[in-house]
């Protein structure tokens with residue numbers, strides 16, 4: 262495998278956002294400049310509007326995963342197959358419908374947040 | 378929980394109870410006040426305060442470890458593809474199957490200003506991982522989280538409806554600290570909410586201001602009682 266880790270957030274201020282599909286946490290600028298390491302098909306680095314659509318500033322809890330394949334926490338949170346990086350425990354919003362469709366077209370799994 | 382409107386949460390407590398005096402209000406440090414009190418999350422897992430870190434252990438073993446991991450997954454779920462489909466399988470039963478087993482690494486709770494949780498096999502690895510962190514955790518207590526409590530550490534309550542219009546909140550700072558308020562508007566973009574509450578107007582301060590008197594000094598800490606606006610009273614005091 263030898264997966265390249267995702268960028269580490271350059272700050273932990275209000276500019277932090279989480280990807281609505283994989284829950285990777287980075288700053289807005291990092292998503293804008295390099296996209297999401299797990300979700301390159303969103304092409305956030307090509308279309309900056311996409312960053313706003315695909316990520317959210319509303320999330321709870323951050324977990325830093327160094328070795329997702331071995332981490333129980335990563336498995337429990339279902340991020341075991343993503344690259345090492347900082348993730349949020351949960352987002353409450355779902356991906357916009359057109360982007361859900363995009364995932365479907367690309368045969369990319371997407372699980373919307375569970376309603377409680 | 379998505380912690381909707383994080384910015385606003387600096388100022389409000391959710392789930393406003395009629396009973397004031399939340400536990401820990403006095404004892405907990407000031408810093409704690411910046412964060413929403415969410416009694417529902419027993420780990421009190423708060424963004425930017427708690428982080429779970431998985432220390433890198435013996436990188437040279439990586440290849441073997443992946444094989445081992447796959448073998449365990451296969452063993453547990455019968456077939457390899459089961460794991461491959463994990464993201465599509467959202468059933469509660471499947472989630473239960475992900476609960477930690479005896480062979481998984483442990484979660485360790487490290488007490489510092491708050492708590493951080495670290496996943497590792499041994500306590501010595503936790504100490505190693507904490508080395509060089511800004512606060513010295515080394516003299517602090519490290520406790521192993523019991524297996525059956527591990528999932529609770531990572532669970533967060535869905536706060537989808539947080540800060541919805543018409544819901545009640547309790548303010549956390551300023552003159553209105555502890556007061557109940559009702560949300561009248563939520564601005565998602567600016568992450569602000571507008572609330573309605575019973576005003577605490579310092580009439581004397583207003584009069585002083587209007588008459589160009591010296592403003593009250595900071596040391597003169599008077600918190601006016603909450604009262605509905607009374608035109609009669611204001612008029613009596615000469616405020617139009």
Ligand SMILES: [Zn+2]
Nearest residue numbers: 280283297300
């Ligand atoms: Zn992503």
